[in-house]
Amino acid sequence: MIRAESFHAPGPADFDLPGFFSIGGTEITKPMIQLVLAAIIVFAFFALAIRRGTLVPGKLQFAGESAYGMVRNSIGRDIIGSHDFARFVPYLVTVFFFIFVNNIFGSVPLIAFPSFSRASMAYALAAVSWVLYNAVGIKKHGFLGYLKLQCVPAGVPVAMYPLLIPLEFFSNLLIRPVTLALRLFCNMFAGHLLLMLFATGGLYLIEHVGGIGYAAGPLAWVLAILVSFLEILVQFLQAYVFTLLNAMYLQGALADEH
Numbered sequence: 001m002i003r004a005e006s007f008h009a010p011g012p013a014d015f016d017l018p019g020f021f022s023i024g025g026t027e028i029t030k031p032m033i034q035l036v037l038a039a040i041i042v043f044a045f046f047a048l049a050i051r052r053g054t055l056v057p058g059k060l061q062f063a064g065e066s067a068y069g070m071v072r073n074s075i076g077r078d079i080i081g082s083h084d085f086a087r088f089v090p091y092l093v094t095v096f097f098f099i100f101v102n103n104i105f106g107s108v109p110l111i112a113f114p115s116f117s118r119a120s121m122a123y124a125l126a127a128v129s130w131v132l133y134n135a136v137g138i139k140k141h142g143f144l145g146y147l148k149l150q151c152v153p154a155g156v157p158v159a160m161y162p163l164l165i166p167l168e169f170f171s172n173l174l175i176r177p178v179t180l181a182l183r184l185f186c187n188m189f190a191g192h193l194l195l196m197l198f199a200t201g202g203l204y205l206i207e208h209v210g211g212i213g214y215a216a217g218p219l220a221w222v223l224a225i226l227v228s229f230l231e232i233l234v235q236f237l238q239a240y241v242f243t244l245l246n247a248m249y250l251q252g253a254l255a256d257e258h
Contacts, residue, residue: 006208007201011193030113034113038115042097049064050064071089071092071093075096075240075247076092080250080251091132096240096242096243099125099238099239099242099243103236106188107235116188117185117188118185119185119189122185123181123185126181127177129177136250136254137150146253151165151169152168154257172252180246191230198220204217206218
């Protein structure tokens with residue numbers, strides 16, 4: 001019989017990693033280093049891809065152009081529109097690949113930790129997006145014009161305004177960055193937690209249960225491997241969805257009618 005009290009299941013405390021070193025009293029943790037490393041990787045990849053641009057691209061240039069074109073065309077142009085999208089493409093490309101690299105860290109041996117499984121990281125990135133699309137909307141429509149655009153739906157009877165205006169205000173101006181961050185954080189947190197559970201649970205079954213544990217333990221590890229492949233897909237999709245929603249919010253801020 002498995003004694004539940006003897007197995008310490010992984011939980012949120014396992015995501016509170018100790019600092020590697022301190023700078024001015026601030027503990028520098030593994031996720032913080034990963035954010036810097038991801039920025040370097042993204043910058044280096046595109047810098048190398050365009051370093052020797054030729055009419056007939058090599059493998060690296062082709063990979064860089066394909067990656068850039070995917071975000072530029074399928075997210076930027078298709079969502080924001082051909083008139084306004086070009087000036088936002090650098091931001092969208094940066095956001096997509098920065099998130100994707102940080103997410104994929106969770107599947108890289110020796111690192112094995114997705115940076116955005118820490119809520120503070122996801123909220124900080126969502127805050128940048130919130131500032132950007134609101135600033136774009138205010139610049140185009142003016143503060144009061146933008147506020148009206150976001151809070152007063154077109155074609156709605158005036159009698160409905162007392163109900164809809166507060167809902168639209170909270171939904172469009174306050175809740176968006178929260179849901180944007182939570183979607184990214186929760187998916188990365190839950191996926192990594194599941195992998196930890198299968199890995200540690202399999203080891204526990206083999207070492208402490210015996211008998212059926214010798215069969216159940218390796219099965220748990222097989223499930224961990226299968227989930228890790230699923231996680232790679234989720235890591236890509238979460239980067240894509242975050243960038244897609246950014247484009248949608250920018251398009252909404254630029255639109256002339258809500």
